Amino acid sequence: MAITSANQLELLQTAEAVAREKMIDPGLVVEAMEESLARAAKSRYGAEMDIRVHIDRKTGRAQFTRVRTVVEEEELENYQAEMTVDQAKQYMADPAIGDTFVEEVPPVEMGRIAAQSAKQVILQKVREAERDRQYEEFKDRAGTIINGQVKREEYGNVIVDVGRGEAILRRNEKIGRESYRPNDRIRCYIKDVRREVRGPQIFLSRTDPQFMAELFKMEVPEIYDGIIEIKAVARDPGSRAKIAVISYDGSIDPVGACVGMRGSRVQAVVNELQGEKIDIIPWNEDIPTFLVNALQPAEVSKVVFDEDAERIEVVVPDEQLSLAIGRRGQNVRLASQLTGLDIDIMTEEEESARRQKEFEERTKLFMDALDLDEFFAQLLVAEGFTNLEEVAYVDQDELLVIDGVDADTALELQTRARENLEAQARKALETARELGAEDSLIDFEGLTPQMVEALAKDGVKTLEDFATCADWELAGGWTTDNGERVKDDGILEPFDMSLEEAQTLVMTARVLLGWVDPSELDPKVDEDEAAGDDAEDDTDATEETGA
Numbered sequence: 001m002a003i004t005s006a007n008q009l010e011l012l013q014t015a016e017a018v019a020r021e022k023m024i025d026p027g028l029v030v031e032a033m034e035e036s037l038a039r040a041a042k043s044r045y046g047a048e049m050d051i052r053v054h055i056d057r058k059t060g061r062a063q064f065t066r067v068r069t070v071v072e073e074e075e076l077e078n079y080q081a082e083m084t085v086d087q088a089k090q091y092m093a094d095p096a097i098g099d100t101f102v103e104e105v106p107p108v109e110m111g112r113i114a115a116q117s118a119k120q121v122i123l124q125k126v127r128e129a130e131r132d133r134q135y136e137e138f139k140d141r142a143g144t145i146i147n148g149q150v151k152r153e154e155y156g157n158v159i160v161d162v163g164r165g166e167a168i169l170r171r172n173e174k175i176g177r178e179s180y181r182p183n184d185r186i187r188c189y190i191k192d193v194r195r196e197v198r199g200p201q202i203f204l205s206r207t208d209p210q211f212m213a214e215l216f217k218m219e220v221p222e223i224y225d226g227i228i229e230i231k232a233v234a235r236d237p238g239s240r241a242k243i244a245v246i247s248y249d250g251s252i253d254p255v256g257a258c259v260g261m262r263g264s265r266v267q268a269v270v271n272e273l274q275g276e277k278i279d280i281i282p283w284n285e286d287i288p289t290f291l292v293n294a295l296q297p298a299e300v301s302k303v304v305f306d307e308d309a310e311r312i313e314v315v316v317p318d319e320q321l322s323l324a325i326g327r328r329g330q331n332v333r334l335a336s337q338l339t340g341l342d343i344d345i346m347t348e349e350e351e352s353a354r355r356q357k358e359f360e361e362r363t364k365l366f367m368d369a370l371d372l373d374e375f376f377a378q379l380l381v382a383e384g385f386t387n388l389e390e391v392a393y394v395d396q397d398e399l400l401v402i403d404g405v406d407a408d409t410a411l412e413l414q415t416r417a418r419e420n421l422e423a424q425a426r427k428a429l430e431t432a433r434e435l436g437a438e439d440s441l442i443d444f445e446g447l448t449p450q451m452v453e454a455l456a457k458d459g460v461k462t463l464e465d466f467a468t469c470a471d472w473e474l475a476g477g478w479t480t481d482n483g484e485r486v487k488d489d490g491i492l493e494p495f496d497m498s499l500e501e502a503q504t505l506v507m508t509a510r511v512l513l514g515w516v517d518p519s520e521l522d523p524k525v526d527e528d529e530a531a532g533d534d535a536e537d538d539t540d541a542t543e544e545t546g547a
Contacts (some may be wrong), residue, residue: 008294029134038053038355050068062107064106064107068080069080069098070082070096070098070100072097075084098544134199135193139193140360145215146162146219150181151310158174162202166468167190168204174236176479187272189204189208189210189211207235207237209235211231212278213267219266227248228258229243232247232339234334239400240279241276242278243281246283255281273380286391287312289311294335295324295332298314298316313343313346314343317347363377365388366381370413379402389422391417392417425448431456437453437455444512450495454491467515471499
């Protein structure tokens with residue numbers, strides 16, 4: 001067919017109809033038509049020509065033009081689309097590199113093959129525009145709830161019609177053994193939206209903890225208004241869940257507001273989650289207090305929090321152990337997810353046995369190292385002394401408060417403790433040298449002989465070896481493997497070395513070896529000094545910074 005013989009307005013009418021059907025910009029359809037017509041014209045005039053088509057947005061007239069660009073003579077490659085300055089002088093006055101010469105060419109007759117090719121180009125462009133529109137529409141809706149209609153199920157995955165596109169609910173994102181039939185209504189959480197080659201992919205979930213949080217936001221106006229905040233959520237989908245809430249209005253009970261009149265609000269969420277039992281817990285910034293709430297309905301006798309290791313020990317009465325752990329460990333697992341801590345639960349009897357064992361070990365340590373009888377060693381342990389360093393270097397007044405200890409006895413205890421520590425240091429140093437530890441490591445400030453011995457046993461024998469260590473290799477740490485926290489033992493962890501101390505020692509070693517320029521560390525110091533100078537000039541700023 002020939003463009004000139006066609007109704008020129010038909011192009012615009014077709015573009016508007018397609019854009020309205022696909023809900024995309026009509027300009028994108030017209031651009032696709034222009035590209036398809038240009039491709040057809042190139043097949044007529046030659047693929048090397050730069051043929052461009054412009055469709056007037058008002059009249060629908062298609063204008064075909066040939067474009068030639070002025071280039072350097074040595075860069076001339078395509079004689080159909082490029083020309084030199086001398087050649088351009090035939091068509092232009094005072095041509096320059098980069099100028100373009102545009103001339104109109106006659107419209108082309110579109111044969112069957114050319115028309116089919118043009119149709120494919122238009123369809124492809126329309127599909128791309130439709131995909132872009134879908135992605136732009138849904139990318140900002142990730143993290144919200146959407147209602148859809150089930151279209152079909154494929155290998156356990158549910159394809160959901162969400163209006164202007166399709167989304168997928170994978171089988172591992174369904175609650176329990178949920179099954180759906182075509183045309184069933186479904187409510188899901190938009191977990192992720194990705195732009196992929198085959199189009200935007202919208203991934204739904206009904207097991208994500210945030211799905212429950214969003215449901216509560218819909219049912220509880222106080223959460224939607226920001227008066228109540230959901231601080232943490234933990235779920236065992238389809239079985240049980242725990243949600244921690246806090247109120248910023250002292251007159252509103254966060255738990256009561258979430259439960260609702262006669263449980264109406266929480267029941268609506270429970271029904272949507274297939275009967276999942278929900279424990280609503282008041283949030284508390286004091287972690288041990290919050291954990292006691294999180295382990296309900298079990299009663300807790302004692303909580304010991306190790307902040308460095310992010311672990312917490314919970315002591316419960318013997319009869320409460322099974323309740324605290326829950327069926328298949330569910331209760332303690334959810335409490336652990338809620339607090340973000342590893343929880344060790346033990347009975348009062350187990351905790352008592354452990355404390356008794358520690359008491360006996362420390363008593364034996366003082367008996368052997370200080371040559372004391374059992375009674376006197378027990379007195380030291382009862383007063384809170386745990387190791388020889390504490391006895392050797394503690395203020396003498398702290399020893400004098402022990403019954404039966406006078407100034408001479410206290411001096412004798414400290415002398416024995418120091419002699420024992422010196423003997424241990426000499427022995428550790430001898431062992432380290434036998435293992436090959438060099439003086440560069442032995443003389444490094446910050447490492448005790450026992451530490452050098454431990455390092456040498458682990459193959460760290462020089463200052464260079466030490467400088468290549470990571471802080472967690474020395475102080476230990478925790479990593480997450482398949483969703484579970486795993487303990488990484490550090491070489492110097494038995495000496496109570498923190499990650500910060502290990503990092504400082506390693507960096508100091510690198511500076512001594514010349515691996516790190518000390519000036520690179522100075523900006524931080526300069527900033528602190530500058531902050532201190534500013535603080536002297538402005539007392540209010542100091543108080544605010546301190547706060």
